[in-house]
Amino acid sequence: MDGKPTSRPSPRTNAAAGVEHLSQADLRVETHQVVTAEGTVDEARVPDLADAQFRDLYRWLVLQRTFDERATKLQRRGQLGTYASGRGQEASIVGSAFALADDDWIFPAGREAAALLMHGVSMRDLLLYWRGVEDASRMEGANVFGVAIAIGSQMPMVTGKAWGMQLAGDDAVAVGYFGDGATSTGAFHEGVNFAGVLEVPAVFYCQNNQYAISLPFAEQTGADTVAQKALAYGVDGIRVDGNDVLAVYNAVSTARARAREGRPVLVESVTYRRGAHTTSDDPTRYREEEEVESWAARDPLDRYRTFLGHRDLLDGVDEVAVREEVDAMFDEAVAAADDYPLRDVDEIFVHLYEELTPELARQMEWYRDFLDDHPEMDEYVHQRERG
Amino acid sequence: MDGKPTSRPSPRTNAAAGVEHLSQADLRVETHQVVTAEGTVDEARVPDLADAQFRDLYRWLVLQRTFDERATKLQRRGQLGTYASGRGQEASIVGSAFALADDDWIFPAGREAAALLMHGVSMRDLLLYWRGVEDASRMEGANVFGVAIAIGSQMPMVTGKAWGMQLAGDDAVAVGYFGDGATSTGAFHEGVNFAGVLEVPAVFYCQNNQYAISLPFAEQTGADTVAQKALAYGVDGIRVDGNDVLAVYNAVSTARARAREGRPVLVESVTYRRGAHTTSDDPTRYREEEEVESWAARDPLDRYRTFLGHRDLLDGVDEVAVREEVDAMFDEAVAAADDYPLRDVDEIFVHLYEELTPELARQMEWYRDFLDDHPEMDEYVHQRERG
Amino acid sequence: MTMPRETIVQAVNDALHTEMAADDRTLVFGEDVARSGGVFRATDGLLEAFGEERVRDTPLSEIAIVGAAVGLATHGYRPVVEIQFSGFLPPAFDQLVSNASRIRWRTRGRLTAPMVVRTPYGAGVRALEHHSESLEAAYAHVPGLKVAIPSTPADAKGLLTSAIRDPDPVLFMEPKRVYRSFREEVPDGEHAVPLGEAAVRREGADVTVVSWGAMMHPTLEAVDELGVDAEVVDLRSISPLDRETLLASVRKTGRCVVVHEAAKSGGFGAEVAATVAEDALLYLEAPIRRVTGFDVPVPLLSMEDYYPPQPPRIAAAIEETAEF
Amino acid sequence: MTMPRETIVQAVNDALHTEMAADDRTLVFGEDVARSGGVFRATDGLLEAFGEERVRDTPLSEIAIVGAAVGLATHGYRPVVEIQFSGFLPPAFDQLVSNASRIRWRTRGRLTAPMVVRTPYGAGVRALEHHSESLEAAYAHVPGLKVAIPSTPADAKGLLTSAIRDPDPVLFMEPKRVYRSFREEVPDGEHAVPLGEAAVRREGADVTVVSWGAMMHPTLEAVDELGVDAEVVDLRSISPLDRETLLASVRKTGRCVVVHEAAKSGGFGAEVAATVAEDALLYLEAPIRRVTGFDVPVPLLSMEDYYPPQPPRIAAAIEETAEF
C-alpha cells in the first residue's frame, strides 16, 4: 500500500456549498443627518445648544470660508506658501471642533483652520505656519500638534497621545484629523488597530472629501464607506453628512463621549473639497465641473442658514457683518505676521535637540561666521516672507 | 453686533440622539464547517471529491504532522536552523493547498510545509531552506515565492503578482499565506486594500492560530475575527474552521473561484498553534497547558479520521503505513540535503545583481585571495551544515 | 538625429513615453500619475498614449506601490512607479530593503525585480514639510538597490532609460529644484546613459569637485566664477559608484571637494571621501572638504535657502582646498 | 558599590529595571516584551515588577509601536520600546524620520520625544532572513535621532540609562551576537554613561582602530594577537559622534582602520573615514582602511560567517596599515 500522498484535484471553478461570505453588500451603514440637503430639519436630532451657540456655529462657518478665501488670495500674491483650503468642508471642520474641549488634543491634517483657531491657535501663527515659519508652529496656547503633512503618519501618534492621556487620567481625548486618502496608509491601519486594542480615548476623524488630490474615493479603496473600516479594528464607526454642521457636531460629540470611556471611534464625515487640492493644483485635470456644481448645491453654509431661518435665529448673524469682522481679524493677523521678528540663522540649529550636539554647534558657529564674511550670500538666501 | 465667533459649548458627555454607529456587535460572521468537532458531518457540504482524493487528503495531513515532528527533531540535533512547525494547523495548511492549482503562486509564511511540497517544492530543498542554504530557496519547479520572514511584507507583492497574472491573462491566482499577527501590519493593509481597488485574482489566506509568538489574538486586534477585516477593503471575507480540512478546502476553493473573477478574498482559517512558535520559543511562558489541551481535543487529524470512518474510507490510509512512507521520504530528503554540494564563497556575491558591479567584483576577488592566503579563517567560518 | 530642447521634467516624460512605446511590459503607476499626469507633470500624456492598463493612479499607499511593483516585476513586467516626493519614500523603506533589493538574492535569480522607483527629491521649491528631503545616502547603503540621480535633461532621459531597462531595481531620484530651470538638447528617441558611469563636466588640474543631482548647478556656478582650474565630476549614479573616474580625477588633481544637499553626517559625501582616503590617499595634498546641508531637517520655506550649499559656500571650500 | 557580573542582555535588563524603578514615567512596550519577557529575555521580569500599565505587549505593528511612543513621549512619558530585531525596524523608518526625530524641531521645543527604540542588531546567531541586519548608518544619517551601540555589559547599562534619560529620541542598537557571550562587572544601581563619548579600549601609538558594538570583540581579538601597538577606539555612540576622541587618536597615531559589520558602501565607516580625511588628513601616514561586511545582504546561516569582519581580516588590515 502506497502511503505517499500525490494527487491534487483540479481546482473548482465555483463556490462550494454553504460557504457563506461576509460582504459589504450586506452591511447597512447609516449616515447621520439633522438637516437634509433640502432643508428639512429632524427636530429630535437637533442638539441642545443655546441660541448664542447656534449663531456662533454659523460665524465659525463663515470664518472658515473667509479664511480660506483670504489665505488663497494671499498665496496668489506671493505672501503665503502653498495653501490647502477647506472650501466645501466648512461644516465638517467647524462641527467637529465645536464638539471638542480645550483639553483635547487635535492632530491637524491641514485644512482645518477654524478648528485650530477654535482650539486656541492664533490666526497670526496659523498664517506664519503657511509662510513656512517653524517658529510659529509651536501652536502656542493650544493643544494642537504640528500639521501632519506626511499623510497618515500622525495616526500612531494619536494613539500614543490618547494612551498617555489615559495613563495621566486626563478627562480629554486625542483627535486625529485626516482625509480619505490617509485611510489607505499603513500608519492609519496600525494606529487605529492599536487604539482598538488599548481602548484609549482616541477619535479618528476622517473628512472624506471624495478626493485625494486627483484620486476619487471609489479608487482609494474598494470599501463603500470609510466608516465600515472601523469594523476591522473592532472599534465603532460613525458616518455623518459632513455638510450638515449639526449632524457633524452630534457625531463628534458622540464619538468623543465614547472615546472618553475608552472606546475609540472612527468617524467618517462625508463632504466634498470644492476647491483645488492646494494652491498648486489644477482640479480641471481630473474632475468635471458638473460634479463640483452638484456639491455647491449642497453648500454647508446655505444648509445651516436654512436651519437658522427655521429657528428664527438669523438675526444677529448677518453674513456680511461676520465677514467684515473676520476680514478685520485676518488683516490684523497678516499685519501681526508681517511684524513677526526675523530670526537669525541660529534658529535652524538650536531646536533639534534640547542641547546642541558638539557637531551642530560647530556647524552653527561656522555658518554664523561664514554669513558675516560673505554678504554675497544674501543673493541666494531669501527670507521670502516676513516671519 | 459682534461677528466674531467665540463660544464653544462644554462638550457633551453622552451620545447625541439618532447617531447610529456601526459596531461589530451587530455583525454576524459565520464559520464554515463540514465536520463538527463532535464528528457530525454536514453531508450537503462535503466536497465532491473522489475517494482516492479523500484518502490523499489524509495522507497530506499525516505528512505535515510527520514533517514537523521530524524537522523539529533534526533541529534539536543541530542539523537544521530555527524551525517553525505547523503542528495543530495541519488541516488549515493541507486543505488550503489542496484547493489550488500548480499555476497559482504561493507566498509562504513559513509553517506550510505540506502546501509547498504539494505545490512542487522538493523536500530536500525545503530542508535546505531551513538549513540556511539560499541556493535551495529558488523553490525550483514550483510557483512559490521565498518565505516572508518579515511578517506581512509579502502582502503588497501578492497584490502585484496577482495584478501581473491578470495582465498576462493567466488562469490562476496569487495566494498569500500569513498569520493573525500579520494582519496588524501596514503592509497587510496597503496590500489588501490595493488588491480590492485593482480587482485582481488574489487570495489572502490567514491562518489565525490564536497567537503571534506570545500575543493572543484578543490583543492583536480589537476585531472579533480576521474575516471581518475584509469589509475595510470592500472585498469578501470568509471564515472557516481551520481544523476541518474539508471546510478549509471548500473555503479556499470558493475564494479561489471568486478571485479568478477579479474578486479578491480574505479567508480566515481559525486554528491553533499547538507547538512552540519556533524551535527557539518556550510557550509555557505565556499560555496555559489547559488551553493547549483543549485544542488537542480538536485535533484536525482525528476529526478527519472520523469523516473517513463515516465514509468507510479508512482502509488504505493506515496512519502507521503513511508515517513510515513519509519517514522514508524524509530520510531520503535529509540524505539528499547532506549531499548537496558545498558552494564556495562566490555564492554570496554573484546573486545580488544580474551583473556583478565593479565594486562587488572587486570585493569578491579580494575575498577569494584572502581566503586562499588565510587558512586560519576556517576557525571562524563554519559552514555548520552541509548544503 | 533631432535634438529637442527639454527641461529635466520633460526629459523624464520623454524617457517614459519612449520606453513605454518600446516595451509594452513597461507600466507606470503611483499617486496622481494617470489622470492628472503627476503633480510635476512628469507622467503627462502617458494615460492617453498607453491606456488605463499600463498607466494607473493608486491609493495613497507607498508600501503597496513599491511592494506591488516587486510582485509585477517578478511576473515579467517593468513597473516604473512614482513616489510623489522623496519625503514619502520612508514608509516604503521596508519594501525596498526587505523585498525589492533582495528578491533576486533570496531566490538565487529565479525571481527578479526589474523596476524603477522614481521620486523627486531635494529642497528649493518652497514646499511644505517633508517635501525637501535628500536621503539618498540611506538608500545607496542598501545592497541590491541601485541609485541614480541625474543633473541634466539629457542624463535624466538617458539614466531613466537605463534604469527602466536594468534587470535590477533602481531608485531614480529627480532633482526637482532644477526640474524646469533650464533646457538643453536631448537626443530624440531611445537614449541610454549607462548606470555607474560618472561624467566629467569640466576638466581641470587643481582640484576635483564631486557632486550629483541638483547640487551640480550651484557647484558649476561656483567653479565657473572662481579662477580655479577645477575638475568637476558628476557622479550620476551613486550606487554603483564610478570609483574609477572619481579616483583618476583625484589622483590627477590631488585635492577633493564633495558637494551634496543632504545633511553632512552620514551623507553620501562620506562614502566619496572614504573611497578617496582609502584608495587615493597618497595623492592628496589637502583635506577632503564636504560642502553639504547642515545636520538638521530642511527648514520650511522661510529659512529654506539657508540650508543647501549655495555657490558662495561651495566656492569658499574649493578655494580653500585649491590654495591649501 | 557591589558589582554584579552580567552579560550584555542582563545589563540591558538591569538598566530597564533600574530606570523604571527610578522614574515611573518610564514605560516599556513592544512585541512579546511583557508576558514572555522578550525573545531574548531583555525585558524579563518587568511585567511582574511594574505591572501591565507600564509594561505591555503590542500587536505586530512596528509603525504603531514607534509612532505611539512619540505620542506618549509628548505627553510626559518615557517610552522604551523594543523592535524585536533591527531587520524589522525599516517599516517604522518613516515614524523615525518624519515624527520622532522632528517633533521637537517642528514645534520649536514645545513638544518633545524623549523615547528609546531598543533593537538587537547584527548577525551571528544563526537566525532566519532579516534577523541579521546592521543598518545603523541609515539611522545615524537622520538629523534629530541619536544612535548608541554598546559593546560591553557596563556600557549597555550605562548607555541605555542615558538614552532613557535623554530628552530626545535615541535608537539603541544591541549587539545580539555578544548578548550572552561574556560577563563583566556592571555597576549596581543607577549607572549612566554619557551619549556621544567614545571609549579608548586600548592605548597605542601606531595605528588607531575604530569600531563599535559587536565588532569590538573581533577587533580586540585581532589587536591582542598582533604585535602592533594599536589604539582601539569604541565609538559607543555613532550619533552624536565623538569627533574629539577619534581625531585626537588619529592625530597621535597617523593611521586609521575602521571596522564594522554593515555593508561597506555607505556604511558608517565612511563617516569615520571622511571625518578623519577632513580634519586630520595632514597627520595621516597611510590610507584609511575599512574592514566591513560585504556589499550584499547578510547570508543565511550556512554562509553567514563569511560575511562579517573576522579577526584575520581585521588583523590583516591593521598590519598592512601599521606597516604601510
Ligand SMILES: Cc1ncc(C[n+]2csc(CCOP(=O)(O)OP(=O)(O)O)c2C)c(N)n1
Ligand atoms: C505619505 C504621503 N504620500 C503622499 C503625499 C502627497 N499628498 C499630499 S496630500 C495628498 C492627498 C491626500 O488626500 P486625503 O487624505 O484625502 O486628504 P485631502 O487632501 O483630501 O484633505 C497626497 C497624495 C503626502 N503628503 N504624504
Ligand SMILES: Cc1ncc(C[n+]2csc(CCOP(=O)(O)OP(=O)(O)O)c2C)c(N)n1
Ligand atoms: C515585521 C516583523 N516583525 C516582527 C517579527 C518577529 N516575529 C516573527 S514571527 C512573529 C509572530 C507572527 O505571528 P503570526 O503572524 O500570527 O504568525 P504565526 O507565527 O502565528 O504563524 C513575530 C512577531 C517579524 N518576523 N517580522
Ligand SMILES: [Mg+2]
Ligand atoms: Mg480627501
Ligand SMILES: [Mg+2]
Ligand atoms: Mg499566529
